[in-house]
Amino acid sequence: MSSIEVENLFKVFGPPRNYERAMEMARNGEPRPKVQKETGCTVAVRDATFTVEGKEIFVIMGLSGSGKSTLLRCVNRLLEPTSGSVAINGQPILDLSHEDVLELRKQNIAMVFQNFGLLPHRSVAENAGFGLELRGMQPKERRQRAMEALETVGLTDVAEQPVQALSGGMQQRVGLARALATRADILLMDEAFSALDPLIRTNMQAEFLQLQESYPKTILFITHDLSEALTLGDRIAIMKDGAIVQIGGPEEIITEPADDYVRSFVENVDRSRVVTVSTAMDSEKAPPTLPPDATAAEAVEKMEQSDLPYLYVVKEGKLRGVVRLRDAQEHEGKVEDIMLSSRTAGVDQHLIAILQRSTQDPWPLPVVDGQGRLQGVIFRDELLKAIAGGAAS
Numbered sequence: 001m002s003s004i005e006v007e008n009l010f011k012v013f014g015p016p017r018n019y020e021r022a023m024e025m026a027r028n029g030e031p032r033p034k035v036q037k038e039t040g041c042t043v044a045v046r047d048a049t050f051t052v053e054g055k056e057i058f059v060i061m062g063l064s065g066s067g068k069s070t071l072l073r074c075v076n077r078l079l080e081p082t083s084g085s086v087a088i089n090g091q092p093i094l095d096l097s098h099e100d101v102l103e104l105r106k107q108n109i110a111m112v113f114q115n116f117g118l119l120p121h122r123s124v125a126e127n128a129g130f131g132l133e134l135r136g137m138q139p140k141e142r143r144q145r146a147m148e149a150l151e152t153v154g155l156t157d158v159a160e161q162p163v164q165a166l167s168g169g170m171q172q173r174v175g176l177a178r179a180l181a182t183r184a185d186i187l188l189m190d191e192a193f194s195a196l197d198p199l200i201r202t203n204m205q206a207e208f209l210q211l212q213e214s215y216p217k218t219i220l221f222i223t224h225d226l227s228e229a230l231t232l233g234d235r236i237a238i239m240k241d242g243a244i245v246q247i248g249g250p251e252e253i254i255t256e257p258a259d260d261y262v263r264s265f266v267e268n269v270d271r272s273r274v275v276t277v278s279t280a281m282d283s284e285k286a287p288p289t290l291p292p293d294a295t296a297a298e299a300v301e302k303m304e305q306s307d308l309p310y311l312y313v314v315k316e317g318k319l320r321g322v323v324r325l326r327d328a329q330e331h332e333g334k335v336e337d338i339m340l341s342s343r344t345a346g347v348d349q350h351l352i353a354i355l356q357r358s359t360q361d362p363w364p365l366p367v368v369d370g371q372g373r374l375q376g377v378i379f380r381d382e383l384l385k386a387i388a389g390g391a392a393s
Contacts (some may be wrong), residue, residue, distance in 0.1 A: 002089050002108070002185035002218040004052040004075060009084035011070050011242075014041030019082055032241050044070040046242035048084070055216040059233035060244075061223050067242035068222045072190055075220065076109050077101050088186065106135050110179035114191035118163045118174055125150065125159040128177040135182075149181035150174075152211065169200035176208070180215065189221045193228065205231050226265055230254075230274055238262055250274050272352040272387045277345045280386035281367045283376035289314040290323070292336035299328040299335050310363040313339045317373040319366055344368045347375050351387055358383055 012019045022041035036042055045067045052058040060068045073079040075086055077093060086093050088108060093101065110131060118127045129146030150156050153173040158166065163174055172193065179187055193201045205228060223229055229236045230250045237247045246258035254274045257263040288302050288311040303311055309325040313335055321339030331338045345354040345367045358365045364377035
């Protein structure tokens with residue numbers, strides 16, 4: 001399974017004689033301006049360590065000048081790291097010869113650039129097959145692979161058109177097709193959608209996620225846009241002044257920012273579209289439950305003990321329904337005869353998806369996993385608190 005491993009990576013620009021001193025100052029937490037003033041060096045990447053797992057979209061985000069694009073270029077040695085290590089599929093690459101690095105890029109790594117990186121004098125199909133041409137693939141096979149990739153991104157009908165005749169969104173699809181045609185396991189994407197208009201960009205993000213589901217790759221994706229990072233990333237690394245200040249899943253970044261810098265990034269995010277039900281639900285206090293064949297009298301007793309006017313009916317861990325106290329008090333049979341159906345929330349659903357649902361039943365919304373097993377409940381006040389930024393109790 002393809003992977004990228006980066007450990008203690010530095011990239012320093014400036015007088016080589018001062019690299020060691022600049023890195024030592026950076027390790028000690030000295031700010032960039034002080035390091036630059038005393039050494040004449042800019043520490044563009046500072047002690048970066050992370051792993052991109054197989055078939056994961058790992059997003060590196062930060063403001064302009066944070067070092068994210070420099071870091072990406074160090075991963076495949078478009079820039080030579082000053083210190084540290086990089087391994088592709090377990091193979092350390094910093095000691096490889098220039099020829100071996102070129103071969104690694106041809107066979108294992110594909111790049112998608114912000115400005116598309118297309119050849120304006122060539123057709124769409126020729127651009128899609130360009131990476132294969134660099135490998136020395138014969139024209140017939142190259143053409144077949146290019147057309148397969150263009151079909152994947154929905155561009156076979158414009159294969160013979162000049163690439164300059166396409167819109168920005170379509171040109172970005174050509175760039176993706178070129179990467180897919182190589183069948184490389186690893187994609188490095190540098191601000192790939194940043195040059196697109198907002199609506200086209202949103203559409204490309206959705207299409208990209210669909211492609212990843214159908215043809216999973218190991219992806220290192222660079223962006224300055226938090227919304228894009230939250231949409232695309234399985235995990236996100238946030239950079240500041242060359243250093244990675246936090247790595248986590250989208251929900252973790254939103255709910256547990258590592259410092260004030262990250263907190264300022266996420267303060268205006270619509271949490272309901274990122275935070276999941278598992279964060280807001282009450283999983284510590286088990287809801288009162290009984291099996292379907294329990295008696296109404298047993299249900300009344302349990303509800304009175306719990307001081308709650310309802311309980312959940314569960315069989316073999318799976319939610320079957322809800323029984324109200326007043327119904328149980330008026331019944332002498334089993335709870336399955338008086339139980340009501342209940343709306344549910346999936347444990348991995350985003351809060352936005354359950355907002356309306358949470359108001360439609362008088363009892364807390366039960367939370368179930370993919371097999372329908374009861375995991376907990378979500379109270380309306382805790383749901384609103386989670387959306388507003390408070391912690392669920």
